[in-house]
Amino acid sequence: MAQKYYVVWEGKNKGIYNSWQECKSQVKGFQEAKYKSFKTLAEAQRAFEEPYQNFIGKKTIPKPDLPYPEAICVDAACNVQTGDMEYRGVHYPSGKLLFHQKGFQDATNNIGEFLAIVHALAYLQKQNSNIPVFTDSETALSWLKRKKINTQKALTPCNQRVFELIRRAEAWLQNNSFENPVLKWETDNWGQIPADFGRK
Numbered sequence: 001m002a003q004k005y006y007v008v009w010e011g012k013n014k015g016i017y018n019s020w021q022e023c024k025s026q027v028k029g030f031q032e033a034k035y036k037s038f039k040t041l042a043e044a045q046r047a048f049e050e051p052y053q054n055f056i057g058k059k060t061i062p063k064p065d066l067p068y069p070e071a072i073c074v075d076a077a078c079n080v081q082t083g084d085m086e087y088r089g090v091h092y093p094s095g096k097l098l099f100h101q102k103g104f105q106d107a108t109n110n111i112g113e114f115l116a117i118v119h120a121l122a123y124l125q126k127q128n129s130n131i132p133v134f135t136d137s138e139t140a141l142s143w144l145k146r147k148k149i150n151t152q153k154a155l156t157p158c159n160q161r162v163f164e165l166i167r168r169a170e171a172w173l174q175n176n177s178f179e180n181p182v183l184k185w186e187t188d189n190w191g192q193i194p195a196d197f198g199r200k
Contacts, residue, residue, distance in 0.1 A: 006018075037191055073089070076088075
């Protein structure tokens, strides 16, 4: 795998790191971390001297050596302080946004990941497509296998919309079959999933 260099504009320690593991240790658990990978050290050094806004939001879709020519990649983001959640699905390798649902209150990231997977499967069923779905959430994959979520989040007046979608997603899984592989995105080897919101 080609060497990459990771710029951390906002994290535990700002700087340029030579591996994803080093970068991950600086941004994991850091609220609103800002970071991005570059192909060369010179590019990373130039980027580090500029505002992150020049690069975040313009990120290129990673090009890992996937065993599939195309896929849907899903991700969710949840503000741990407010519980506001959103999720989306992105086509690989084009980077085209296929769906983006937001405005959910009092939810969790895992719930968003689960809903994103089922949304992608339903979308692909309508498209009569058997391409795979990638997620970086092991919890969501386990819920998918059981066709039911297992969350400690309780139903509240704020998250009724979320729980209605959960019920619909669980019912869809019970009443539909699919041949699409649903696979774990290997972040350590491939970098951030293309649908990533950049808030980890």
